[in-house]
Amino acid sequence: MSDKDPLSYQKQHRPRRDFETRAAYLENELLIMKPKRWRINLPIRDYRFEFEDLVPALAATIGKIVMVAAVAAAFAGPLGLSNEFVVENVRFEMLIAAVLFVILFSGLINPRANLAGTHGPMIPLIPLIVASGGHPLALGLLVAFFGLLLSISKGGSKLMALTSEGVRGGLLIYLGAIGLISQISALNSWAKGFDMAYIAFAVILSTIIMYALLARLEMRWLSIPLGSGIAFIIALALGAPFEFVTSPGMPHLSPAYWWGETTGWQMGWPQLHHFISSAPFAVLAVAMWSPDFMGHRVFQELNYPKKATKVLMNVDDTMGIAAVRQAVGSVLGGGNLTSSWGTYMIPAAIAKRPIPAGAILTGVMCIVAAIWGYPMDLAVWDPVLRVALIVGVFMPLLEAGMQMTRDTTSSQSAGIVVFASAFVNPVFGWSLTMLLDNLGLIGDKERGKTLRRTDRWVIPGVTFLVLLAIMATVGMLPGIPGLIAH
Structure with missing residues (x-):
């Protein structure tokens, strides 16, 4: 889209003072944006930076660390590697993600x-x-290979289209409830x-009171920085132990x-x-992508204006970039297993912001945190x-799921998703309920x-059977010994 085109973003942009509310201004920004796929998108010409972009960037940086x-530590324990290895690998992974992918791809080349x-x-x-004899690099390369196949075949968007609102809503409710309970339990411990x-x-x-007030004021996008800050101050004031131990470095x-050996x-x-x-x-990891990516796009659909379809996340493009990022990161030495970045997308959608500006800020924050070191200690302190x-x-996952299950038919599907997910796991719950639905x-x-x-039972049926076979192989079905586990 040329700058001379009267319908370009730059020509349609209007300053904040032309709108009655901040929300109206942000919604107009979403409506006039026309991000280009696989071509250069530039600040000012194609999008702008706003104060609200700092919120998902901060949340994403904390979440990334x-x-x-957690991934590096999960590998390090069984392999007998030290905590120093974990910190070093995390810092390396953050630089890979920030420099090569977050800023370059989501910020400049493909904001969809x-x-x-x-x-x-x-x-x-x-x-x-x-x-079972797996290797981080072998696993990463296989995840990248299967992920690229799913992206090129547009399998991710196809599975998303075949998943009804009731199934999506139930999945979000389950993930939100389980995550909420686990975090409260971890903080208590x-x-x-x-x-x-x-x-x-x-x-x-204090978090409950703050969140309720922000919801009342329609300012929930502030909940992460404000909530984390309040938690830090309260915990420190009441005597909780905290110290900075990660020094600056590369x-x-x-x-x-x-x-190396x-x-x-x-x-x-x-x-x-x-x-x-x-x-x-690797097959199981990529199979889990569809419900994960689907849940993140749902947040955009719920919070963006209905006509702002051009800024919605493209599931297949996201899968493709995630696959390439997995391959490059693994070859360079990183231990991360890639998926869609939920701690970025969910706050960004709530704040009514598109992907690119916050992505660039996220990349900058990740680079600063990795090199400076001290922010990593703050981000992983339990209260924060x-x-x-x-x-x-x-x-937000819990709330979005509830919004999607208001009628009888959708709540019925949602209930089965929750039931089946609690029985085995969310992948089992999603694939089985999609087939039944x-x-x-x-x-x-x-x-x-x-x-x-084909859409009614062939694709959902094959998806369920393949995932069932894989889960049986790796020992994820209750009461059934896994072939690999033994």
């Missing part, structure tokens, strides 16, 4: 693609991957660890160091048997971390009649 540290983040649901499986359980009570109570940048991962380069052992887990995830991810056995029975045979 936390999630990548969400940032490539971290695959949280795979973290509990990492010890099993290591025990942290406070009890040094016999000051009342600190957790004070932090959670991590090792050479792949030869990270994939006695340095970095201390595993050397992967062999064929490593790829064979990692394959089922738990409150940021509660108000920035899990409460499209067959017309639950939910809107008329919807199934409008679908082609």
Whole structure:
């Protein structure tokens, strides 16, 4: 779109003073943006930076430190690697993500693609991957390969189209509720660890009051920085222990160091048997992408104006970039497992901001945090971390799910998703309920009649059976011993 085009963003942009409210101004920005896919998008010409972009950027940076540290630590434990290795690898991963992908792709080349983040649901499986003879690099390359296949075939957007609102809503409710309970439990355990359980009570109570007031004022986009700040002050004032321990510096940048026999991962380069052992887990990781990516786009659809379709996240493009980011990051030496960046997208959608400006700010913040070091200690301190995830991810997930399940048919599908997810996991719950819903056995029975045979039962049926076989292989089905686990 040329600058001379009267319908270009630059020509249609109007200053804040032309609007009665800030929300009206932000919604107009979403309506007039025309982001270009796989071409250069520039600030001022194609989008602007706003104060609200700082919120998702801060949330994403905190989330990045936390999630990548969790992945690295999950690998480090079974492999016998030190905490120093974890910190070093996290800093390296943050630089890779920020410089090569967040700023370059989501900020400049394709603002329709969400940032490539971290695959949280795979973290509990990492010890099993290591025990089964998997290798971080082999796993990463296979995830990248299968992810590219899904992106090129447009499988992600197809599965999203076949998932009804009831199924999506139920999935969001389950993920939100489980995450909320886990974060509160973790904060309580942290406070009890040094016999000051009342600190957790004070932090959670203040968070509830703050969140309720922000919801009343329609300013929930402020909940992450404000909530984290209040939690930090309250915990510190009540005597919780805290100190900065990560000093400024640069991590090792050479792949030869990270994939050496006695340095970095201390595993050397992967062999064929490593790829064979990692394959089922890689397929499962990519299969989990669809419900994850779907949930993030839903937030945009719920918070953006209905006609702002040109700024909605493109699921297939996001999968493609996530796959490339996985391949490059793994080859360079990183241990991250990639998915859509939820701690960025959810706050950005609530703040009514498109992807690119916040993406660039996220990249800058990640670079600063990685090199400076000290912000990493602050981001992973329990009161700050738990409150940021509660108000920035899990409460919005819960609320969005409830908004999508207001009628009888959608709530029926949502209930089955929650039931099946609690029985096994969200991937099982999503794939099984999508099949039952499209067959017309639950939910809107008329919807199934409008679908082609392929969409009604072939694609959902094959998806469910493939995922069921993989989960059985890796030992994820209750009461059924996994082949790999033994």
